Amino acid sequence: MKRLILTRHQKSSWDNVHDTDHQRTLNDRGRQGCVLIGNWLLEQNFIPDQVLSSTAVRCVETWAGIAETMDSNAPVVYESGLYHSSPDLILTHLQKATGDTVLLTAHNPGIGEFAGRICAKQPDHDRFFGYPSGATTLVEFDVDDWADITFGSGECRGFTIPSALQ
Numbered sequence: 755m756k757r758l759i760l761t762r763h764q765k766s767s768w769d770n771v772h773d774t775d776h777q778r779t780l781n782d783r784g785r786q787g788c789v790l791i792g793n794w795l796l797e798q799n800f801i802p803d804q805v806l807s808s809t810a811v812r813c814v815e816t817w818a819g820i821a822e823t824m825d826s827n828a829p830v831v832y833e834s835g836l837y838h839s840s841p842d843l844i845l846t847h848l849q850k851a852t853g854d855t856v857l858l859t860a861h862n863p864g865i866g867e868f869a870g871r872i873c874a875k876q877p878d879h880d881r882f883f884g885y886p887s888g889a890t891t892l893v894e895f896d897v898d899d900w901a902d903i904t905f906g907s908g909e910c911r912g913f914t915i916p917s918a919l920q
Contacts, residue, residue: 756900758848758893758908759800759857760869764788764819764916765887766812776837780815787888787916788819794919795824798912800892802828804853808836813859816888820857828857836860841868841905851900869893871905877913888916 764784780788795801801824807813809832817830833847838861845868848858858865866885870876873893881889893908 755854756851756895756897756903757800757855757911758872758891758895759795759802759855760865760872760891760893761791761816761820761857761859762862762865762885762887762889763808763810763812763816763859764791776810778810778812780812780819783916784812784816784887785819788816789823790916790919791888791890791914792820792823794890794914795820798892800855800912802826802853802855802857804828804851804856805830806836806847806851806856806858807832808839808860809834810837810861813861816859817857828853839864841871844868845872845903845905849901849903856900872903872908873910874906874908875910877910879913881915882913886915890914 764780764787766778767781805828807817869891892912895903895908
């Protein structure tokens with residue numbers, strides 16, 4: 755059994771006009787979202803033992819905030835290829851994972867499309883297909899190796915957004 759936590763980066767700031775898209779940081783709402791999602795993951799008993807993250811600052815900060823909330827020291831693989839990646843590229847990166855429960859944080863539209871395609875059945879939630887900032891999906895796969903996952907092979911075990919947890 756493999757377990758996946760798909761998290762779109764939390765709400766980012768547009769305050770510094772000199773930052774590139776890749777350099778944008780989280781805003782206060784985004785930092786609070788990390789705490790909410792971290793606590794929700796603990797409640798759901800989805801504790802990552804490996805993290806795959808885009809190299810964008812807002813993704814790095816998203817995991818850091820969640821990790822602090824969960825008191826986690828899971829190893830992180832920062833992948834530049836997860837920055838604005840397609841669902842197919844996300845799948846390629848995930849198929850190389852080594853943990854049993856992997857948290858992957860990336861960007862829309864790729865991560866939202868990936869969430870919709872990886873689950874055999876999508877959750878009945880009005881915000882799932884928009885996959886807003888901080889959206890998090892929990893998925894389980896009946897496989898022993900990440901290389902064996904395919905689109906449509908995951909069972910959705912939960913979905914939430916930070917505003918639903920306040």
